[in-house]
Amino acid sequence: MPELPEVEALRDFLEDHLVGREIARVLPLAINVLKTYDPPPTALEGTSVTSVTRHGKFLDITAGQLHLLIHLARAGWLQWKDSFPATPPRPGKGPLALRTVLTGGDGFDLTEMGTTKRLAVHLVHDPADVPGVARLGPDPLVASFDRDAFATVLAGARRQVKGALRDQSLIAGIGNAYSDEILHVAKMSPFKLTTSLGDDDITHLYNAMRTTLQEAVERSRGVAAGRLKAEKKTSMRVHGRTGQPCPVCGDTVLEVSFSDSSLQYCPTCQTGGKPLADRRLSRLLK
Numbered sequence: 001m002p003e004l005p006e007v008e009a010l011r012d013f014l015e016d017h018l019v020g021r022e023i024a025r026v027l028p029l030a031i032n033v034l035k036t037y038d039p040p041p042t043a044l045e046g047t048s049v050t051s052v053t054r055h056g057k058f059l060d061i062t063a064g065q066l067h068l069l070i071h072l073a074r075a076g077w078l079q080w081k082d083s084f085p086a087t088p089p090r091p092g093k094g095p096l097a098l099r100t101v102l103t104g105g106d107g108f109d110l111t112e113m114g115t116t117k118r119l120a121v122h123l124v125h126d127p128a129d130v131p132g133v134a135r136l137g138p139d140p141l142v143a144s145f146d147r148d149a150f151a152t153v154l155a156g157a158r159r160q161v162k163g164a165l166r167d168q169s170l171i172a173g174i175g176n177a178y179s180d181e182i183l184h185v186a187k188m189s190p191f192k193l194t195t196s197l198g199d200d201d202i203t204h205l206y207n208a209m210r211t212t213l214q215e216a217v218e219r220s221r222g223v224a225a226g227r228l229k230a231e232k233k234t235s236m237r238v239h240g241r242t243g244q245p246c247p248v249c250g251d252t253v254l255e256v257s258f259s260d261s262s263l264q265y266c267p268t269c270q271t272g273g274k275p276l277a278d279r280r281l282s283r284l285l286k
Helices: 004-018 147-155 161-166 176-186 199-220 225-235
Strands: 023-028 049-055 058-063 066-071 076-081 096-102 107-112 120-124 254-257 262-265
Touching: 004 049, 004 058, 004 076, 004 199, 004 225, 076 225, 147 161, 147 199, 161 176, 176 199, 176 262, 199 225
Parallel strands: none
Antiparallel strands: 023 096, 049 058, 058 066, 066 120, 076 107, 096 107, 254 262
């Protein structure tokens, strides 16, 4: 799933390619991709893009008085095209979900692989009209989200720290991959409870979060949209690297699997050498 660093890189890319350009048409091609119906996509025709911003994992393309909000979900992606075939594609065929064409003939496709379709596009007058945007917590990279603000957010949630990092209503933009990376940098168990964090723990976790995300954003900056997924994968320290050696200590990276996701961690760096129980009840093995 694209997370804050990749979405920020896409924002940079789209800002360079879209701002000042006129939209010729927006074509929804998957049945459920467009989550709003008023105004219709045709309302964007003839409008010029004035900005591209980000709200957590949402891209926000502003054109005229409207906002095209895009959430790529787990398997969605954006592909820039210098040109398109003269004949529009047939709806419902393949991974193509939505096409946006500029008056110059270029534009972008939104695609989604797999059978579970969660990619979402909203066309609204105000981003806050999108429930997923309205519930977002603070962005972890804005200057105002300092260590004390982070502590306040965590104080309101009695839960495992990995779940707190991933909760979009607490902190916007962090998902499964970067929460694994942050916790590895912080040398902290993903199952540690937020209520057990001392002042030093909070400071260390905050610094790990900022450093991990800032470095990922810098690595992704300027990378072509088509290469962002590969860049993310190769930069991971533990996420997606089950069975491989930890780059810090050399211990074997382990995994805990859940019904629809998994997490990866280093026992030596994060759990005192003890493997975590691979079961829904998140307890250390005795």
